[in-house]
Amino acid sequence: MSETETLRAWLLTDTPTSRRHARLSSFYKGWLALRSNTMAMFGLAILVLLGLTAVFAPFLAPHDAFAQDLGNRLQPLGSDGNFLGTDSLGRDILSRLIYGSRITLYIVLLVAMIAPIAGLLVGTIAGYVGGWVDLVLMRITDIFLAFPRLVLALAFVAALGAGIENAVLAISLTAWPPYARIARAETLTIRSSDYISAIRLQGAGPLRIITKHVWPLCISSLIVRVTLDMAGIILAAAGLGFLGLGAQPPSPEWGAMISEGRRFILDHWWVATVPGLAIFTVSLAFNLLGDGLRDVLDPKDGGTQ
Amino acid sequence: MLEIENLNVWFGIGRDRVDAVRGASFSVADGESFGLVGESGSGKSTILKAITGLAPTWSGRIAVDGQELGRRRDRTFYKSVQMVFQDPYASLHPRHSVDQVLSETLHLHGFRDIDERVVQLLEDVGLGARFRFRYPHQLSGGQRQRVAIARALAGEPKLLLLDEPTSALDVSVQAEILNLLADLREEHGLTYLMVSHDLPVIGHMCERLAVMKDGEIVEVMDVEKLRQMKAEHPYSKALLAASVAG
Amino acid sequence: MTLLDVENLWVKFPTRQGIFEAVRGVSFTLGKERLGIVGESGSGKSMTGRAILRLIRKPGIVEANHIRLHETDLMKLTEVEMRKVRGQRISMVMQDPKFSLNPVMTIGDQIMEAYLLHNNTSKAQARAKSIEMLNAVSIRDAERVMRAYPHEMSGGMGQRIMIAMMLIPDPEILIADEPTSALDVSVQRQVLDIMDALVKERGMGLIFISHDLNLVSEFCDRVLIMYSGRIVEVCDADKLHQAQHPYTRGLLNSLPRLDAPRKRLEVLQRDDNWAKADSVSGAV
Numbered sequence: 001m002s003e004t005e006t007l008r009a010w011l012l013t014d015t016p017t018s019r020r021h022a023r024l025s026s027f028y029k030g031w032l033a034l035r036s037n038t039m040a041m042f043g044l045a046i047l048v049l050l051g052l053t054a055v056f057a058p059f060l061a062p063h064d065a066f067a068q069d070l071g072n073r074l075q076p077l078g079s080d081g082n083f084l085g086t087d088s089l090g091r092d093i094l095s096r097l098i099y100g101s102r103i104t105l106y107i108v109l110l111v112a113m114i115a116p117i118a119g120l121l122v123g124t125i126a127g128y129v130g131g132w133v134d135l136v137l138m139r140i141t142d143i144f145l146a147f148p149r150l151v152l153a154l155a156f157v158a159a160l161g162a163g164i165e166n167a168v169l170a171i172s173l174t175a176w177p178p179y180a181r182i183a184r185a186e187t188l189t190i191r192s193s194d195y196i197s198a199i200r201l202q203g204a205g206p207l208r209i210i211t212k213h214v215w216p217l218c219i220s221s222l223i224v225r226v227t228l229d230m231a232g233i234i235l236a237a238a239g240l241g242f243l244g245l246g247a248q249p250p251s252p253e254w255g256a257m258i259s260e261g262r263r264f265i266l267d268h269w270w271v272a273t274v275p276g277l278a279i280f281t282v283s284l285a286f287n288l289l290g291d292g293l294r295d296v297l298d299p300k301d302g303g304t305q
Numbered sequence: 306m307l308e309i310e311n312l313n314v315w316f317g318i319g320r321d322r323v324d325a326v327r328g329a330s331f332s333v334a335d336g337e338s339f340g341l342v343g344e345s346g347s348g349k350s351t352i353l354k355a356i357t358g359l360a361p362t363w364s365g366r367i368a369v370d371g372q373e374l375g376r377r378r379d380r381t382f383y384k385s386v387q388m389v390f391q392d393p394y395a396s397l398h399p400r401h402s403v404d405q406v407l408s409e410t411l412h413l414h415g416f417r418d419i420d421e422r423v424v425q426l427l428e429d430v431g432l433g434a435r436f437r438f439r440y441p442h443q444l445s446g447g448q449r450q451r452v453a454i455a456r457a458l459a460g461e462p463k464l465l466l467l468d469e470p471t472s473a474l475d476v477s478v479q480a481e482i483l484n485l486l487a488d489l490r491e492e493h494g495l496t497y498l499m500v501s502h503d504l505p506v507i508g509h510m511c512e513r514l515a516v517m518k519d520g521e522i523v524e525v526m527d528v529e530k531l532r533q534m535k536a537e538h539p540y541s542k543a544l545l546a547a548s549v550a551g
Numbered sequence: 552m553t554l555l556d557v558e559n560l561w562v563k564f565p566t567r568q569g570i571f572e573a574v575r576g577v578s579f580t581l582g583k584e585r586l587g588i589v590g591e592s593g594s595g596k597s598m599t600g601r602a603i604l605r606l607i608r609k610p611g612i613v614e615a616n617h618i619r620l621h622e623t624d625l626m627k628l629t630e631v632e633m634r635k636v637r638g639q640r641i642s643m644v645m646q647d648p649k650f651s652l653n654p655v656m657t658i659g660d661q662i663m664e665a666y667l668l669h670n671n672t673s674k675a676q677a678r679a680k681s682i683e684m685l686n687a688v689s690i691r692d693a694e695r696v697m698r699a700y701p702h703e704m705s706g707g708m709g710q711r712i713m714i715a716m717m718l719i720p721d722p723e724i725l726i727a728d729e730p731t732s733a734l735d736v737s738v739q740r741q742v743l744d745i746m747d748a749l750v751k752e753r754g755m756g757l758i759f760i761s762h763d764l765n766l767v768s769e770f771c772d773r774v775l776i777m778y779s780g781r782i783v784e785v786c787d788a789d790k791l792h793q794a795q796h797p798y799t800r801g802l803l804n805s806l807p808r809l810d811a812p813r814k815r816l817e818v819l820q821r822d823d824n825w826a827k828a829d830s831v832s833g834a835v
Contacts, residue, residue, distance in 0.1 A: 012567075014443050015435055022402050022438040032567065194396035197359055198456065202413045203383040212409070216400045344735035345706070446592070475591040475762060477819035480805035484815050502735065509807035509816065532809050547736040549809060 033296045040292020046285035054101045063092035065099040065252050074268045087260060087271050096252035097278055103253045104282065107168055107237045108230055114172035116222045119179020124210050124218060126180070127187025138184065144177040149232075150239055157245040164253070167246040171236050175229065179222055186218045220297035227290030231283030238279050254279050306464055306496045307333040307356070312365035314348070314355045325351040325360075327520045333464075338490065338497040340507035340528075342544070343517035349500045350391075351520075353466045356498075357388055369464060384414055387457035391469040393449035397441040403427070403452050404437045407459060414460040426455040429492075431485060447478035451485065458489065465490075467499040471506065483510060504548040508532060516541040554723055554756040555581040555603070556834070558616040562598045562780075565610055573598040573611075575780035579833025581724065585750060585757045586833075587771035587788060589764055591802075595780040596760050600726045603758075604637050620724070639669060642717035644710070646729040651713055652701040659697030662716055669720040684715040688745050707738035711745060718749060724756040732763070743770055764791060764802055773833075781830035798825050 012029070016022035034040055053060060062083070069090035077085050084093040126137040144152070156170035190196060191214070199213055238255025240246035242262075247253030249260070254275040261272030314326040326348040333339040341349040354360035356367055358378040367374045369386055390396035397406060407423045416422055424434045430451040441449055450470060457465060470486070471479040483506065490497060501507050507514050508531055516524045516538065524538040534549070536542045562574040574595040579586070590596045602613045605625065618625040620640060628636065637643075645651050653661055662681040663674065670677070678697075685693035688711040701709060710730060717725060727746065731739040747770065750757045761767050767774055768791035776784040776799050784796040794800060801819035 014439070016402075016438040017435075018438060019402070019404060022404075022440065026440060194390045194392060195398040198388070198390060198396050198453070199398075199409070200359070201357055201383055201388055202410045202456075202460070203378075203380040204409075204413055213398060213401075217398075344737065476764075476802055477591060477805045480807075480816035480818050483807065484818065487815065505807040505809050508809045509812065532812060543737065547740060 037292040043285040043288030061095035115175035123180035123183025127184040230286035340511035340514035348520040387462040388466040587767035590777035
């Protein structure tokens with residue numbers, strides 16, 4: 001008890017004694033702020049659960065996600081041995097959902113790696129350098145922004161060929177422009193601030209200023225935006241899957257599962273509804289977490305209370 | 306140390322052009338402390354920006370330590386000329402600790418013994434090593450300004466440009482910072498060019514001063530003349546009267 | 552005659568480290584006078600001004616035995632009733648007019664809106680009254696200013712317009728929170744003169760919050776000196792330079808002076824007992 005108390009005091013101190021201490025301390029304070037937001041913690045809990053499900057899928061799934069049993073097809077919810085029923089090929093829906101979480105996470109992580117980083121690069125360079133570089137980069141961004149997202153993604157997938165990797169690539173290609181806009185807007189305000197003038201007066205070059213001084217301030221607002229966009233990304237991936245351009249059968253991607261279930265939606269509604277609910281839940285979780293993160297990370301508060 | 310001749314600084318082009326400074330000339334001797342006084346918009350801070358290269362559109366002649374300045378400033382320039390900004394709440398990066406701020410500055414100036422120097426700098430500005438790992442939001446306004454001064458001193462400059470260094474601070478903290486600046490000047494043999502709207506502060510810190518109005522220097526005088534209220538130009542007189550009454 | 556009577560005012564903010572008390576048991580009264588409140592940043596002077604209007608943002612808490620405006624206790628009013636008091640009977644002028652004026656409305660529209668909000672009259676009459684108000688704060692070209700947008704105004708002009716707006720409903724009390732610290736010295740004087748004349752003409756009570764001791768000693772009738780949420784000393788403004796409390800003395804001595812040059816400025820030595828001592832009452 002006393003040991004955890006001293007650890008807490010050590011973390012909450014206003015007088016950190018080393019680099020590591022200072023970093024841990026500010027991290028812990030952010031965590032405390034996030035923890036006080038119930039809805040954000042709820043979202044985080046769902047996402048942690050999703051992660052664990054994906055990792056332990058083989059142990060959690062009651063059946064083989066790909067094993068067909070045509071004699072046992074379209075079983076309703078709560079039927080014996082198939083808690084969430086079976087689909088048109090007699091595959092256990094619960095098992096497919098559990099395995100499908102892996103695909104969902106895979107898509108989410110890949111898009112989250114590609115789109116914001118591309119946007120950050122384009123936006124900060126355009127914002128900091130200015131002039132014709134800004135003009136060219138932002139006009140390219142505008143061109144991408146001018147297309148409806150799903151239509152552009154469709155065009156990319158159609159050109160690249162159907163498949164989960166291409167779907168991810170297509171979604172990323174359509175997702176980066178808003179990040180570039182945000183990063184540019186942030187950079188413009190940061191660029192004219194005194195602390196950037198001060199580091200310029202120490203003889204720092206543009207590369208150092210962008211990577212070490214501008215990025216840390218842009219990243220927090222991008223993280224917030226990414227978590228809020230996650231729902232849209234999952235839905236876009238599901239949409240591509242639904243249209244048959246994303247994950248290919250028999251892969252248990254949630255969008256593809258809805259697509260398969262839509263043929264029976266009137267008589268056997270659960271086949272499409274259960275994966276739909278899964279998408280809904282995860283999207284909601286990301287949104288709740290994003291909202292909470294916005295309060296914690298908002299650079300305008302400068303981490304003060 | 307610093308010579309400025311017929312300096313013009315403008316912003317914008319064509320119809321939007323604003324002439325912020327027009328035909329300013331003055332010189333600051335080695336080890337001297339020189340003040341620039343004027344109201345907001347008089348162009349006093351703009352002169353500092355032109356010297357440091359933060360305002361790129363200027364004409365005239367600026368020479369530091371006998372070296373005439375061109376369009377670009379190199380590392381050796383930034384090693385000999387440094388600046389302290391007005392608002393200590395805006396001049397420190399909100400996500401960088403004191404240690405990061407000073408280490409990076411020292412690294413940029415090519416020092417190797419960074420750890421010892423960070424501690425030494427913090428001692429010099431009266432903060433001490435226990436402030437080393439704090440973030441700006443854990444510091445008061447006066448402490449932040451001390452960090453900003455430490456950052457300016459890191460490269461061991463000869464000329465320090467002070468842009469209203471105490472106007473955002475309480476009077477008791479102002480006294481501490483002004484004392485610190487006076488001490489540092491003595492210890493390190495620094496030359497100051499200080500901008501302020503506060504005549505008593507300039508009177509306390511400087512030996513000579515220039516009064517600015519609408520981008521032009523209307524009068525250059527010694528501080529003795531200022532103290533005896535013997536300004537010549539009507540504008541300086543009015544400014545002096547307003548400051549003493551206030 | 553007492554306009555405002557504040558007794559035992561506290562402002563508290565719950566934080567992770569416990570409750571932070573910004574104002575700690577302050578009592579004072581205000582008559583038809585110019586009352587200055589001085590102190591450093593964090594002394595609670597601005598919080599005191601805002602607490603009177605109950606403008607402390609959540610989760611901040613205002614507590615007081617009473618804040619009496621004539622016979623009404625402001626502490627007992629509902630939020631809706633309080634909204635009528637703000638502006639109507641007590642007005643507030645903030646430090647920076649840039650943040651108080653709406654950037655996308657012309658000045659004329661804003662003043663007229665304020666006037667129509669408090670008076671049930673025609674637009675034409677509101678317009679005439681607005682121009683009259685602008686003239687009252689020594690704005691010469693009132694017609695042109697009415698058509699202008701806030702960003703076209705200098706700081707001094709903006710602050711005069713703010714004062715004009717605050718005076719429209721003819722309040723009994725004006726709370727001015729650092730109204731001139733963003734302005735140049737010469738403009739500062741003009742704005743103060745205007746405020747002074749208006750306060751005298753209309754018989755208003757003025758609470759003038761400032762960090763500038765010299766300004767307050769010259770401009771006000773009575774001064775409260777605040778330190779860490781308490782009043783440490785009350786004195787007549789013209790006797791401020793003979794103040795007794797070591798804190799007040801320290802503040803005065805730390806100012807550089809043109810007529811008395813010194814090698815080093817005196818540095819304020821803080822004493823823990825100042826914060827511990829009971830708040831001095833500012834009641835007359």
